[in-house]
Amino acid sequence: MNFRRALITGIALFALLAAVVSAASPRKWALVPGATPEQIKDLIRTRDVRGYYHEDALLIIDENVNEFADLASQFPEARILADVEPSRKVYILEKDLLESDCPGTVRAWGSRIHNALNRYNAEILHSDSNRFIAMLPAMPEVGPSLFRDALLRDISLGTEILTVPEYPLESLLQRNQAALRELAATFGTEGQEVDAARFRLLDQVNEDDLRYYLEYLTGEASDSPFTTRNAYSTQAHDAARWIADQYTSMGFTTTLETFRDDMSPNVVAVLPGRRYPDKFVVLGAHYDSRAIDVNSPTTDAPGANDDGSGTSALLHIADLIRINKVSFDYTVIFTTFSAEEQGLVGSRAYAKAAKERGDDIVYMFQSDMLAFNQEGENFQTAFPSRYTDSDLVELASRVVQKYVPEVDVCLTDACCSDHQAFHELGYLSTQIFERCGPIADNQYHRPGDLVNRPGFSLEGLKYNTRSLMSLLLVFAQGMIVN
Ligand SMILES: [Zn+2]
Structure with a gap:
């Protein structure tokens, strides 16, 4: 598989989640890799937090950090990402299939994302073999499409990035x-x-x-x-x-x-x-x-x-x-x-x-x-x-x-x-x-x-x-x- 095809496949499989945080005070975001969707729903319901999830990448939003105090005992990989200001947006970028298809290119792809994020003063909250999670300052022109352009400018690719809807779950x-x-x-x-x-x-x-x-x-x-x-x-x-x-x-x-x-x-x-x-x-x-x-x-x-x-x-x-x-x-x-x-x-x-x-x-x-x-x-x-x-x-x-x-x-x-x-x-x-x-x-x-x-x-x-x-x-x- 050549570099360009790997990218097309990877881009098509992107999961881009843009969650607009709407409340007035900063919120904690937690990432809980390895949790099943059912566990995620349970977590969100029992903890009375607002939650969003995408596949295994769980984000919980809540104003009370104590809610997370014992999260790590249940999910050893869980971690708090940051305080998220209400005026900022958080994006998740999945890249796991690129990794499996063409490991050699992922590192380069990763550095492109780093560069693009830096240009927009984004803060990278988390990156691992499967995903980037980045927080961008609120600027009207930084929406999903511009974010995509920023990431893909050097790649000159017309493929639409999949936008994954957010899933608020009732508490x-x-x-x-x-x-x-x-x-x-x-x-x-x-x-x-x-x-x-x-x-x-x-x-x-x-x-x-x-x-x-x-x-x-x-x-x-x-x-x-x-x-x-x-x-x-x-x-x-x-x-x-x-x-x-x-x-x-x-x-x-x-x-x-x-x-x-x-x-x-x-x-x-x-x-x-x-x-x-x-x-x-x-x-x-x-x-x-x-x-x-x-x-x-x-x-x-x-x-x-x-x-x-x-x-x-x-x-x-x-x-x-x-x-x-x-x-x-x-x-x-x-x-x-x-x-x-x-x-x-x-x-x-x-x-x-x-x-x-x-x-x-x-x-x-x-x-x-x-x-x-x-x-x-x-x-x-x-x-x-x-x-x-x-x-x-x-x-x-x-x-x-x-x-x-x-x-x-x-x-x-x-x-x-x-x-x-x-x-x-x-x-x-x-x-x-x-x-x-x-x-x-x-x-x-x-x-x-x-x-x-x-x-x-x-x-x-x-x-x-x-x-x-x-x-x-x-x-x-x-x-x-x-
Ligand atoms: Zn009494």
Whole structure:
């Protein structure tokens, strides 16, 4: 094969990708040779980055360099190319077939590209045996055609260079937002039979079962050993094992996930989904508790409302799922976190690991403080007004209004629980809370946060447990078998 023919073949096989970077701030580009298109798509979706790919040359664009911190462990050849200014263009030039056809000429071809790029003040980000990646300053006349001319001026070749389109792939968050919109559009059209089955199930939520779990957790039951569940206490480890045992006895796959040596573990119970086993709906609560001194492992901290109430709601719902043989389209994960009180430590560890694994958590619902009822007020189910997804809150409000007519549904400014850990990482998440206004529980974070005291309402907890269960049935697509 002569030099000219090799060039014609090579030129015809060029892949020229011109990606105009449109956002305002610099972005990181990463090259991940050797990744398959499927792996590339997964990377882009799970990391919530904007991505473009061409064959095995992957480019990921994102403003957050931390997204790439562990890329190299999965793909040893991966590397960050550069900050790309929005006013610049990045081109990829493939040359692998030239290499195989006529190795002797490739070096010369490579130096021509180098020369041409230098004339245009281009910065060569990367070159290897298969490709050049170069960034050009923004000049109106430097478009693909001029770039081609520059490269080929000395070659006098009329062949068109193939222009490969860019492929933006939707991110995990975008996909889940689309799923949410679709669910919102169809909610309310389930039909009478489905509704009746849901109401029958929700009717089974009862105060006695909730009281059983609660009084064991707080130490008010005569056979309970607990005086605190502070994450630093040894008793919290015992509480975690007790909670895990409950889930295991209900048929869930249960694990204790240690995230810090000096703190008790998260309890994670999984029920695999029927249609989408790799998509997760997470129900959360935190079993740890605190006294006024957040770090005291010995001070009494019964934590009935905060968050024995959410922990008991989850256990009761799990038990009703078992009894009624409810199955779900999505995999349901009951996560009972530790160290919420020290600043969402357990949930942040969980969410970070989930994100790194690429877990597709479609929705996350936290339940924290469900049982206090201020004298003279109606029962309430409140959703947070911040650190949450407002579209998710809107549909969740509709669901609770429909299935739990006993409660007023509203927003609250009360803040901060484990759903935030998920929200921070781009998962759709929210929380249910007992009250439309701020926290009114006068035993909040005190040794008096018991089940048997004024203001603690098992009836209110029952309704909020129904609210949470209705969300699970709708969002995880529960089906009642019997
Ligand atoms: Zn709490």
